[in-house]
């Protein structure tokens with residue numbers, strides 16, 4: 001914005017607060033699948049929506065699939081809940097000033113701790129009139145079940161995402177036997193007994209929770225509780241302060257003090273172990289070799305996605321690899337988009353993977 005220009009207020013002209021909905025859930029659980037349905041739902045009702053998408057990698061592949069007319073801010077290369085957390089309020093402010101949406105959807109990285117994002121949104125609420133309505137957590141049913149058997153930090157993060165939800169979507173029911181589904185529902189209910197729970201395939205839910213006038217009481221309660229904590233002098237920012245922070249009714253996890261207390265410039269143990277590798281392809285690759293590479297990925301690479309051109313078909317594809325399953329979708333990318341692959345996992349051997357990728361290039 002040029003120097004002499006008056007600054008526009010980040011408040012809608014009708015004075016109403018901009019509704020904000022947060023889509024949470026672990027990597028590959030079905031957040032983007034949900035986001036696209038919500039965008040279509042708004043468009044059908046002439047509701048103006050803007051999106052903030054956050055990716056751990058350096059490229060936003062999910063954005064390729066979102067309606068090109070929808071204003072979108074991309075926050076790449078880090079997680080909004082920590083490394084680029086302070087940027088979130090700025091992005092929100094700019095998006096609202098420039099596009100004056102009725103509603104903003106935030107899709108966080110699957111590795112994000114929602115409580116930290118709720119805090120960041122609440123901080124943004126000090127600058128502009130926004131109203132956090134929903135924290136919808138998409139749960140990858142089969143993955144939650146598998147991780148519940150072996151524990152670990154990823155399971156802990158999934159638990160936090162469930163605890164903080166105002167709406168729970170237990171997805172990928174098609175990959176669960178009936179008795180497994182019961183087990184998953186029990187697991188989720190033990191963690192969060194309050195939020196409405198829907199079992200889904202491809203994140204298909206009743207989208208009324210995203211109605212501009214609707215939304216959950218709980219989200220506001222979680223947010224205002226976070227606001228109270230962050231504005232109550234040093235208590236919230238001092239990890240040593242007793243009772244430094246209390247969650248709202250939707251979020252009651254025991255180690256919250258730890259997670260939140262370290263929100264200001266400290267490490268975030270819950271997902272500090274997640275790492276990414278972004279690889280740009282120099283040219284087209286053989287489709288069989290590429291599929292084989294995905295099939296052979298180590299167990300601790302649990303998510304990969306990207307755009308590839310195959311020598312043998314001469315077409316470009318978006319690929320999705322989530323928990324050992326791969327999907328290819330033929331695409332015609334808009335604008336100047338490189339062939340790229342992003343791998344996300346825990347402590348995997350980047351050099352070994354880069355060597356395998358190099359073998360693909362003729």
Ligand SMILES: Nc1nc2c(ncn2[C@@H]2O[C@H](COP(=O)(O)OP(=O)(O)OP(=O)(O)O)[C@@H](O)[C@H]2O)c(=O)[nH]1
Nearest residue numbers: 027028029030031032033110172201202320322327
């Ligand atoms: N079998 C099955 N696959 C699904 C379902 N929902 C989504 N998927 C697939 O799972 C993969 C990941 O879905 P996304 O919607 O991109 O997941 P996400 O949570 O946005 O992923 P990240 O952005 O990496 O965190 C895609 O290949 C989807 O087609 C489902 O209900 N069942």
